[in-house]
Amino acid sequence: MTAATEAMHPLLRRLVRKVGASAEEAPSLAAWQALLALVSRTYHDADQDRYTLERSIEISSREMQGLYEELKRRSEHELASSAAILRATLEAANDGIIVASSQREVLAANERFFELSGLPRELGSGDHRVLSARLVAHAGLPPETVAEIDAVHASDVTVTDEVSLPGGKTFARFSAPVELPDGGRVGRVTFFRDVTAERQARREIEAAREAAEAASQAKSLFLASMSHELRTPLNAVIGLADLLVLDADEGERLTAQQREYVEGIAESGRHLLALVNDVLDLAKIEAGKQELELEEVALEAALEEGAAALVPLAQHRDVALVVEHAAARSHIRADRLRLRQVLYNLISNAVKFTSRGGRVAVRTRSEGARVAIEVADTGIGIAPEDLPRLYVAFEQMALPSGDRPAGTGLGLALTKRLVEMHGGTIDVASRRGVGTTFTVWMEG
Amino acid sequence: MTMHVLVVDDDPWCRRIAERVLARRGHQVTTAATLGEARARVRLDADAEAVAGAFDLVLLDINLPGGSSELLLHELRELGAALPIVAVTASAMAGDRERFLRQGFTAYVSKPIDVRTFGEVVERLASERPCPGGDR
Numbered sequence: 001m002t003a004a005t006e007a008m009h010p011l012l013r014r015l016v017r018k019v020g021a022s023a024e025e026a027p028s029l030a031a032w033q034a035l036l037a038l039v040s041r042t043y044h045d046a047d048q049d050r051y052t053l054e055r056s057i058e059i060s061s062r063e064m065q066g067l068y069e070e071l072k073r074r075s076e077h078e079l080a081s082s083a084a085i086l087r088a089t090l091e092a093a094n095d096g097i098i099v100a101s102s103q104r105e106v107l108a109a110n111e112r113f114f115e116l117s118g119l120p121r122e123l124g125s126g127d128h129r130v131l132s133a134r135l136v137a138h139a140g141l142p143p144e145t146v147a148e149i150d151a152v153h154a155s156d157v158t159v160t161d162e163v164s165l166p167g168g169k170t171f172a173r174f175s176a177p178v179e180l181p182d183g184g185r186v187g188r189v190t191f192f193r194d195v196t197a198e199r200q201a202r203r204e205i206e207a208a209r210e211a212a213e214a215a216s217q218a219k220s221l222f223l224a225s226m227s228h229e230l231r232t233p234l235n236a237v238i239g240l241a242d243l244l245v246l247d248a249d250e251g252e253r254l255t256a257q258q259r260e261y262v263e264g265i266a267e268s269g270r271h272l273l274a275l276v277n278d279v280l281d282l283a284k285i286e287a288g289k290q291e292l293e294l295e296e297v298a299l300e301a302a303l304e305e306g307a308a309a310l311v312p313l314a315q316h317r318d319v320a321l322v323v324e325h326a327a328a329r330s331h332i333r334a335d336r337l338r339l340r341q342v343l344y345n346l347i348s349n350a351v352k353f354t355s356r357g358g359r360v361a362v363r364t365r366s367e368g369a370r371v372a373i374e375v376a377d378t379g380i381g382i383a384p385e386d387l388p389r390l391y392v393a394f395e396q397m398a399l400p401s402g403d404r405p406a407g408t409g410l411g412l413a414l415t416k417r418l419v420e421m422h423g424g425t426i427d428v429a430s431r432r433g434v435g436t437t438f439t440v441w442m443e444g
Numbered sequence: 445m446t447m448h449v450l451v452v453d454d455d456p457w458c459r460r461i462a463e464r465v466l467a468r469r470g471h472q473v474t475t476a477a478t479l480g481e482a483r484a485r486v487r488l489d490a491d492a493e494a495v496a497g498a499f500d501l502v503l504l505d506i507n508l509p510g511g512s513s514e515l516l517l518h519e520l521r522e523l524g525a526a527l528p529i530v531a532v533t534a535s536a537m538a539g540d541r542e543r544f545l546r547q548g549f550t551a552y553v554s555k556p557i558d559v560r561t562f563g564e565v566v567e568r569l570a571s572e573r574p575c576p577g578g579d580r
Contacts, residue, residue, distance in 0.1 A: 228507055231534035235556030236457030242559040243464055273556060 015039070096192040099178070100128040100153065102185055116171070116192055128153060140166040153188050162195065170199045216287065223283055230276045234269055241266035271408070278410035281341075282393065285417045292335040292421055299332055299371070300325040303362050306343030310351055318356040321347070327364035327371045332442050338418050345411040346375040346438050353436070354379035369443065376437040382430040390428060391416045447500035447570055448472045452482045452516070453532070454508050461559060462503060462532075469563040474499070479508050482516055486525075499527060501570045503553075506533035506544075514547055521548055528569055532557070 008016070012035075016022075019038060021031035086108070090097050096113030100106050109124040109131075118138055123131045132149045136142075141163075152159055152175060159175040175190040244262045248254040254262065284290040303323045314321040343362070350360040358378040365372050382390065389395040394409040419426045419440050430436040451462045454477055463473045476482035487498060502520070506513045517529055531544040534555035544552040551569050553562075 228534045231555050232455050232458065235534060236455065236461065238556050239461035239465075239559050240457065243461060246468075246559060 093191075094193070095174075097189065098131070098192075099187060099189045100131075101187040104128040104150075104153065106131055107187060113192065116194055156185060169194065169196045171195065219287060223280060223287070227276070227280050231273070234273050234276070238266055238269040238273065241269060275408045275410070278408045278414055282410060282414055282417070285414075285421065290421065292338060294333050294335055296331045297334045297336050297339055299327060299330060299364055299373075302334075302336070302339055302343065303364065303373070306340055306347055307362050309340075309344055310347045313348065314351050314360065317351060317354070319351050319354045320359040321351065322359070322361050324361060324363040326366075328366040329371055332371055334422055334442065338421070342415050342418050342440065343373070343375075345415045346440070349411060350375050350377035350379065350436070350438075353377060358435075371442045373440040373442065374437055376435060378435040381432040381434055381436055382428070383432060387428065387430070391426075446470045446472065447567070448474070448498070449566065449570075450474050450476065450482070450485055450499045450502045452476045452479075452503065452508065452513070453505040454478065455505075458505070458555070462557070462562070465557075465559050465562050466566065469567070471563075479513070479516055483519070486516075486520065501527060501566065502529045503532050503566070504529055504549075506531055517548055528572065530566070530569055 015035055015038060016027055016031065019031055019034035021027045021034075027035065090108060090110035091112075093110060093112060096116040097108070097110045098106065098113050099108040104127060106123070106125050106128050113119075114121050114124070117135055119131070119134055123134060129146070129150055132153075133146050136145045136149070156177045158177070159173060161173050163171045163173055165171070172193040172195045173190065174193075175188060177185050178187045178189055179185050241262050244254070245259065245266065248259060248262075281290065300323070303325060307321055307323050311321060347360065347362060354360055354377045360375065360377045363372075363374045363376065365374070391412050393413040396409045416426050419442075422442060424440055424442040427439045427441070428436065429439070447466075449466055449471055451459055451466075451473055453459045453462065453475070456477070459475045459477065463475055466473050474485055476485050482504075485498075486502070504513050504516065513531075520527075520529060528550040529548075531549040531552045532555060533540070533544075533552070541552045550572070553565065
């Protein structure tokens with residue numbers, strides 16, 4: 001190796017070989033020229049590559065920038081729309097709403113909150129404890145309330161309660177922690193609703209109800225005393241008239257006319273007493289004061305008992321009175337005294353409206369779970385046009401004789417109500433000149 | 445057996461009728477119009493034996509003016525007088541009967557009384573034990 005080539009850069013030496021010259025001796029002019037051409041070409045290619053690379057870097061960088069801008073724009077938009085939606089929601093609510101972070105920073109408070117609380121709007125940001133203190137002071141609540149509010153704020157409880165302010169206002173409070181989907185707590189949202197008007201209305205309704213109850217109580221008391229006050233003189237009227245007849249029976253003389261008058265007094269007294277009893281019963285039922293004492297009542301015995309009370313009247317009027325028990329059930333659930341009253345009213349009506357030689361049958365039969373108690377007579381019957389007035393108080397039909405019957409005119413009205421109080425119904429079927437059948441349907 | 449009956453009623457005609465009905469059957473009748481009068485008649489100041497010995501039966505009207513009739517019942521019962529005390533009342537509201545028996549009356553008779561049967565009813569009640577709150 002010559003000195004000339006020895007000093008040559010290894011890269012140059014490789015290029016010299018590449019153009020076909022010997023590396024051991026000094027290159028010829030042609031070799032230099034070839035070498036120069038090679039270097040130029042190589043440089044040109046490299047320059048081309050560099051340009052391409054620079055261009056592509058520039059393009060990528062611009063795209064990245066665009067993408068970044070786009071993402072930024074979008075997230076800003078989304079954030080802004082979320083904020084707008086939240087704000088609109090807050091403002092649309094009729095409740096005062098306040099949101100504070102776990103770090104006790106007030107994040108949002110709506111206009112309604114400031115309206116309800118009377119606090120200035122600058123408290124809509126800043127320390128939640130400052131806002132609480134102002135709120136408590138302004139509402140006139142005890143100072144320890146501030147600590148209570150802060151304790152709730154720090155906790156994860158959900159609060160639903162009512163706060164009555166010394167000024168007379170009442171607020172319903174709902175307060176709940178704001179939690180992230182992963183369970184982290186970021187703050188608390190509290191709603192206040194002014195329920196003063198509702199509470200006032202509720203109190204007024206309550207007062208009205210109490211007044212109505214007091215009135216009903218007074219009415220009930222009035223009924224009780226009226227019952228007492230009416231019966232006391234009636235007791236004297238009936239008792240004295242009866243005594244007069246008894247004494248006359250034992251030898252103290254009365255003329256036939258005097259005896260007739262005294263018997264008239266006693267009879268009218270009894271009629272008046274029956275009327276007082278029926279009116280009071282009806283009034284009690286209408287006032288909802290009549291209570292049933294339900295028990296298992298033996299049906300057949302009740303029927304026999306009801307009929308037995310009217311045997312004297314039936315015999316006096318020459319009407320046959322029979323009891324036929326055919327119901328599958330032996331007992332029904334009823335108020336014994338009221339059931340007796342129902343039977344008495346129906347049987348006495350039947351006997352009264354049946355002519356001499358007629359027949360009144362008191363029957364029971366079953367139909368499914370129901371029991372039918374029938375009182376059937378062979379009496380004068382009821383004209384179809386009279387049926388609608390049957391259960392109307394003081395509407396009385398004429399007797400076969402054409403007389404007004406001795407009853408109070410309240411019997412059927414009372415009977416119907418008593419049956420209905422038992423959850424039962426009453427039907428009537430009648431044909432003029434053939435007879436009438438009343439059917440009381442009782443649930444088993 | 446003739447009885448000595450105390451009739452307590454504020455209505456004069458009611459007293460008169462009860463008196464007459466019982467007298468017709470040979471019983472001796474003392475009447476009282478007020479609670480104070482009734483107390484004096486039964487000699488509440490005396491001992492139980494004297495009280496029980498004075499009357500065989502008391503017919504006590506409810507709703508007496510100037511004091512509750514139930515008070516006299518309790519006073520007599522507390523004294524240990526075991527004579528029959530019958531509530532006679534013109535009030536006839538639901539549950540009255542049960543209430544009177546629970547309070548310790550021997551029986552309950554509703555006004556107006558039937559002069560034909562009243563005497564018998566009273567005699568039957570007197571022959572029964574007073575047993576407060578019993579079957580009657």
